[in-house]
Amino acid sequence: MNRPGLLFLIRANLRRRPFRNAIVVLCVAALTGLQAAAALIDHAGRKGIQLGIERLGADLVAVPRGLDEAITRSYLDGRPVTFYMDAGLERRIAAFPFVARTSAQVFIRSLSGAACCSAWNVMLIGFEPESDFTVRPWLAGDPRRRVGPDEALVGAALGMAAGETVRFYGRPFRVAGVFAATGMGLDSAVFIPLSSAYAMARESAAKAEAPLTLAPGQISAVAIALKPPEQGGLPAYRAAYELETALPDISVLQPDDLLVKTEHNLRRTLQSLRAASYIVWPVTALLIGLVFALAANERRREFGLLRALGAERRFIFRLIFLEAMALAAAGAALGLALSTGLVLGFSRLLAESLAAPFARPGVVELFILLASAAALALATGAAAALYPAARAAGLDPYEAIRGGES
Amino acid sequence: MRRAIGIVILALGLLLALIPWYIFPVCGQGRFAPLSGKKLMAHPCAGTARAETALAAAVALAGIAAAARPRRRTTLLASIIAAGLAVPVALAPAFAGICKMATMPCRTGTVPALGFVAVLLLAAGIAGMLLASGPE
Numbered sequence: 197m198n199r200p201g202l203l204f205l206i207r208a209n210l211r212r213r214p215f216r217n218a219i220v221v222l223c224v225a226a227l228t229g230l231q232a233a234a235a236l237i238d239h240a241g242r243k244g245i246q247l248g249i250e251r252l253g254a255d256l257v258a259v260p261r262g263l264d265e266a267i268t269r270s271y272l273d274g275r276p277v278t279f280y281m282d283a284g285l286e287r288r289i290a291a292f293p294f295v296a297r298t299s300a301q302v303f304i305r306s307l308s309g310a311a312c313c314s315a316w317n318v319m320l321i322g323f324e325p326e327s328d329f330t331v332r333p334w335l336a337g338d339p340r341r342r343v344g345p346d347e348a349l350v351g352a353a354l355g356m357a358a359g360e361t362v363r364f365y366g367r368p369f370r371v372a373g374v375f376a377a378t379g380m381g382l383d384s385a386v387f388i389p390l391s392s393a394y395a396m397a398r399e400s401a402a403k404a405e406a407p408l409t410l411a412p413g414q415i416s417a418v419a420i421a422l423k424p425p426e427q428g429g430l431p432a433y434r435a436a437y438e439l440e441t442a443l444p445d446i447s448v449l450q451p452d453d454l455l456v457k458t459e460h461n462l463r464r465t466l467q468s469l470r471a472a473s474y475i476v477w478p479v480t481a482l483l484i485g486l487v488f489a490l491a492a493n494e495r496r497r498e499f500g501l502l503r504a505l506g507a508e509r510r511f512i513f514r515l516i517f518l519e520a521m522a523l524a525a526a527g528a529a530l531g532l533a534l535s536t537g538l539v540l541g542f543s544r545l546l547a548e549s550l551a552a553p554f555a556r557p558g559v560v561e562l563f564i565l566l567a568s569a570a571a572l573a574l575a576t577g578a579a580a581a582l583y584p585a586a587r588a589a590g591l592d593p594y595e596a597i598r599g600g601e602s
Numbered sequence: 603m604r605r606a607i608g609i610v611i612l613a614l615g616l617l618l619a620l621i622p623w624y625i626f627p628v629c630g631q632g633r634f635a636p637l638s639g640k641k642l643m644a645h646p647c648a649g650t651a652r653a654e655t656a657l658a659a660a661v662a663l664a665g666i667a668a669a670a671r672p673r674r675r676t677t678l679l680a681s682i683i684a685a686g687l688a689v690p691v692a693l694a695p696a697f698a699g700i701c702k703m704a705t706m707p708c709r710t711g712t713v714p715a716l717g718f719v720a721v722l723l724l725a726a727g728i729a730g731m732l733l734a735s736g737p738e
Contacts, residue, residue, distance in 0.1 A: 200696040318705075353704040353705050354702070354705075355704060356702055538714075541714035542710070544709070545711050545714070
């Protein structure tokens with residue numbers, strides 16, 4: 197006669213209690229999903245800010261006094277900001293002995309719902325191709341390539357291709373290059389030569405649906421490269437302090453500020469997700485332990501009969517333990533699929549609402565993140581099922597059969 | 603249980619109808635609203651909203667039928683319709699039109715939400731088919 201196998205018994209037992217098992221699976225799924233979501237958002241934010249700081253390229257960025265928060269937010273979420281200061285400030289910054297290079301930039305917001313603009317409500321950044329050291333190094337192929345007056349460089353999120361013609365305030369630009377994605381707000385920015393930005397403003401009254409107010413003597417920001425310490429340079433925080441003290445009209449943004457701001461923006465969400473998972477964790481462990489303790493008690497007669505038919509204690513232990521592990525594995529798979537799908541699917545919406553960059557993890561990184569969340573769920577299932585499994589395995593066959601009859 | 607499948611399919615149909623208009627609305631609002639005093643230029647994603655509404659009506663009808671008459675054949679038919687429509691629900695943005703910029707509201711909210719509903723529809727459809735394959 198064929199003996200029923202372990203897997204056959206596990207499957208039959210799991211089918212007998214669909215509602216109870218569904219509750220256990222959902223609890224494990226919640227635990228795994230919350231852990232995985234927190235780990236994914238944390239990792240994507242950190243990776244995004246690293247890529248973004250590299251893309252920014254400058255040691256410091258000077259903006260009009262009090263607007264460093266606004267530009268930080270714009271760099272992170274891509275929402276356009278416009279403000280202007282006197283172009284003469286660039287010369288004054290360049291005169292400091294610890295400054296190696298400077299390059300002026302102008303920020304413009306494209307019109308929304310207007311036929312004269314190819315992309316609505318995006319940040320247009322006017323840069324000086326001659327002095328620039330922040331934008332062109334990222335041009336794939338030839339970083340020293342000249343950017344002509346009617347050419348634009350665009351971020352990956354805009355969905356434009358090189359060679360395409362785009363219009364802003366009625367002025368046409370040929371897309372000369374597309375930057376790789378970083379997950380930062382700069383992915384949805386368009387870079388145009390500064391001279392073209394001024395020309396575009398001049399012509400906008402005639403060509404655009406609404407005029408662009410920008411005078412030739414106005415700039416929005418100055419990107420600053422500092423000299424190395426051996427050539428008389430200062431650390432970024434000291435240089436920022438010196439500049440802000442000497443020039444009361446400016447605030448100076450350090451790339452590290454972006455990191456601090458990102459961590460600040462993510463902190464509350466990550467804390468909430470982790471707190472929820474820490475609440476679900478003991479509840480799940482308790483539930484699994486309770487469910488299997490009750491099941492072991494209900495099935496005393498069955499275990500007694502199995503033992504009387506020759507099943508070893510180890511077999512009974514494995515029966516209970518593997519049932520719990522099967523439920524934990526199903527819950528972990530469901531939780532991982534849901535959280536990964538939702539976090540990656542809504543990644544741009546998350547980045548926008550959290551005002552934090554979001555760079556998708558690579559396959560190996562994703563596997564490690566998800567495996568650690570799954571390991572937690574499986575470990576919880578294993579720990580919670582140990583006692584009921586050991587108790588069931590320790591039953592005396594005769595007592596178990598008699599006890600099951602009462 | 604079969605009635606429950608019908609109710610789930612109906613709820614998914616209603617959700618599908620609400621997503622492109624109210625829950626994760628397609629473009630033309632908020633940051634992407636027209637200039638003051640100007641008329642709204644139709645975004646390409648408006649086509650997706652209309653297509654999804656038509657699909658939602660078909661899903662909801664199948665759900666109503668399965669909920670009102672929870673027989674084996676009705677549940678099976680409604681489940682096949684739900685699972686079958688999951689594919690056009692997920693693919694509609696590619697065919698009915700979607701904005702080019704990855705940061706537009708239709709790309710950040712509407713499309714992933716529709717994909718999520720498509721997965722749920724497929725799951726509900728498969729569950730319904732398994733349930734309907736049992737005895738009357």
